[in-house]
Amino acid sequence: MTTTADREIINTRLVNAERELVFQAYTDPEHVGQWWGPKGFTSTIHEMDARPGGVWRFILHGPDGVDYKNQIVFVEVVNPTRIVFDHVSSPRFRVIVTLDQESDKTRITFRQIFETVAEYERIKTYASPANEENFDRLELELDRMATSD
Numbered sequence: 762m763t764t765t766a767d768r769e770i771i772n773t774r775l776v777n778a779e780r781e782l783v784f785q786a787y788t789d790p791e792h793v794g795q796w797w798g799p800k801g802f803t804s805t806i807h808e809m810d811a812r813p814g815g816v817w818r819f820i821l822h823g824p825d826g827v828d829y830k831n832q833i834v835f836v837e838v839v840n841p842t843r844i845v846f847d848h849v850s851s852p853r854f855r856v857i858v859t860l861d862q863e864s865d866k867t868r869i870t871f872r873q874i875f876e877t878v879a880e881y882e883r884i885k886t887y888a889s890p891a892n893e894e895n896f897d898r899l900e901l902e903l904d905r906m907a908t909s910d
Contacts, residue, residue, distance in 0.1 A: 770889050771871070771872050772871045774893075776868075780841045787811075797895065799890075806819045813836060817832070818832050842860055843857070844856075844857075845858070857870075873888060873892070
């Protein structure tokens, strides 16, 4: 039996939105482009095909003016409960997003599993706080989506 505990980061957040809306925010490039990335970052999405085997190519524009090219391949997309993707550009990792309905809210679990312990060790100090900033931005987008209906 293999464990990933020595190379994984888990962030969770209970958001004030139905999971169908959260799923849409994660899979619709129009919405993803509004919130994906830590505080101070913006993103340009070049391609996003949220289905198994589909590719998501984007650039994160850092507040320091540096552009970070990213490529992701979707492994599993189950509307509205689960999204699994592999970040195939460096650093390499798998993300498993689960969306659990809790009354009228959604609990998001964001598991980030790195290929190696060394890669995890290199990134762990800033990845978890960046994931939390990502959740903050997601919540703003969910609020915007809910009020635009």
